[in-house]
Every structure is written in structure tokens, then in C-alpha cells.
Amino acid sequence: MRITYFGVRGSCPTSSDQQRRYGGNTSCVLVEVDGEPPLILDMGTGLRALGHHLNVPLVAAGRPLRANALLTHLHYDHVLGTPFFPPMRDPGALLEIYGPAQVPGSLQETMAGMVKPPFFPVHMADFRGELRYHDLGPDDGFALGGIAVTVRTIPHIGNTLGFRIEADGVSVAFLPDHQAPLDRTTVAEAVLDLCHEVDLLIHDSQYTEDEFVELFDWGHSTPAYAVHVATRAGARRLDMFHHDPGHTDRQIDSMVRAARKIAQSVGKVEVTAAKEGTTVELRGA
Secondary structure: OEEEEEEOEOOOOOOOHHHOOOOOOEOEEEEEOOOOOOEEEOOOOHHHHHHHHHHHHHHHHOOOOEEEEEOOOOOHHHHOOHHHOHHHHOOOOEEEEEEEOOOOOOHHHHHHHHOOOOOOOOOHHHOOOEEEEEEEOOOOEEEEOOEEEEEEEOOOOOOOEEEEEEEOOEEEEEEOOOOOOOOOOOOOHHHHHHHOOOOEEEEEOOOOHHHHHHOOOOOOOOHHHHHHHHHHHOOOEEEEEOEOOOOOHHHHHHHHHHHHHHHHHHOOOEEEEOOOOOEEEOOOO
């Protein structure tokens, strides 16, 4: 299994010389499993670059895209790349989107309402390719070919899902937005279900400890809490994710160093920070 980061930033995209190394696009991750269609995690602004990446072999082979996407929730930073996804310009392209059920209405109706005039110059239905939607409940589980997907509702603002993806003897948990509790100690059972002994945990680590004190109810976590979740769940590797748009590369470096010190004192979890354009290779035993 290969995990490639195309967007790792949270809240809104950003760009500056001080944020070049980690990247400024919002939540979007590509999961590749041999013999299976591409699996996309979230559809933030990183989806545009991901689409160009996928298009290279497709154009060379003269084939339209066939892919699946798992959508955690509908905040702008997780869906804003949708109308800019290049493969959807091609007739015959198909993207199956699995995301949280909406009340009222459906996932399809809600997404269509976000991509239409006056907010965007065309309607979602004007895409040449097809977007096919699947509403998910809080405890769903399903298979995408040889990829097993476990779904749980996790603490955040609004209906938010976390995912566990398993294939070829390895596992990944994806929790890009996760509200840490005030005590920063308890961990929801649903979160532990998703993260139990995963090879890679991609987890919200947006705020420093000082920022969390002020923004404790804004829906996010600290690196220390992400380490705590990883340790409680027995995860092997933690990739800090959903970097704050105000944080520079140096600030994220500092947060990683602090998280590693905590991890070394309480367990064996490997800690790093997700960087746009990097790939993680996971291999089964």
C-alpha cells in the first residue's frame, strides 16, 4: 500500500516561502493498492494536483478515470478541490464518493448545492465525468474490491467520519479532523476502533498547547493528544496532519520535535509530520 500526500493543511489553503516544505494545499491523500482503483481520502484543494497526477497514465493509455473517494465531512477545506478535479472533464470518467449522510437531504444534493452559480460558474451536473454518491452511516463497513473500509463517527463539529483502510496485510486510520476532549486524556471508543494497532495513523495535530487553550472548542487536536491516541491504540506510526494555515515550516518542525519527545517517553510510536508530495510505503509482514 502506498500513501501519497497531496494536501496536508487545515482550515484554508495557504502559500508562502515559510510554508513551502510542508505544503499549503488542504486535506487530500491518495491510497494506492496494487490491482485496485485509486482511493482518495478527502477532496480538499490538493485534489487538483492529484488529478493531474492520475491523468498522466490515463491520457497515455486513452482511458477515463475509475476511482473511489472517502469523504470525512463537508467543511470547505475538505471538499473545495471537487470542481477543480481534472479527470472529471473526460466523458466516461467515474468517481464514486462515499461520505457522511446529511440531514436534511442527501450527500449528492448537499454537494451539488456547493458547486453552482453564484458560488461557481457551472453546476456539478455539467461535469463530463460522473460523480456517484454513497451516503454512509456512523458504523458502516464495506469493501472496495480488495480494500476493507471501516467507518465510525468521530468527535468534531458537524457530522464527521473517520476511516480505517485495510489491504494486503497493512492498515491506515484517517482522522484529519478530531476534537480533542478538554482533559486531553480520554479517547472515544469509536476512535480506538479505527486506530487499533494500525500501521499508520494520519491524525489531526493542528494546534499547539497554547492555541488549544484558546480554541478548545474549534474541533481540533494537539500533537500531544495525537501521540496519546496513537499510544493508546497501539499504532506503529503517527503522521501529524491538518497543519494550521498560520504555522510555518519551522513551527511544524518544533511541534514534531516536541511530539517525538512525548512518544519516546510513553511508547514506541514513530512520529513525523505529513508533507505534501511525499509517499509512505506500507508492506505486510
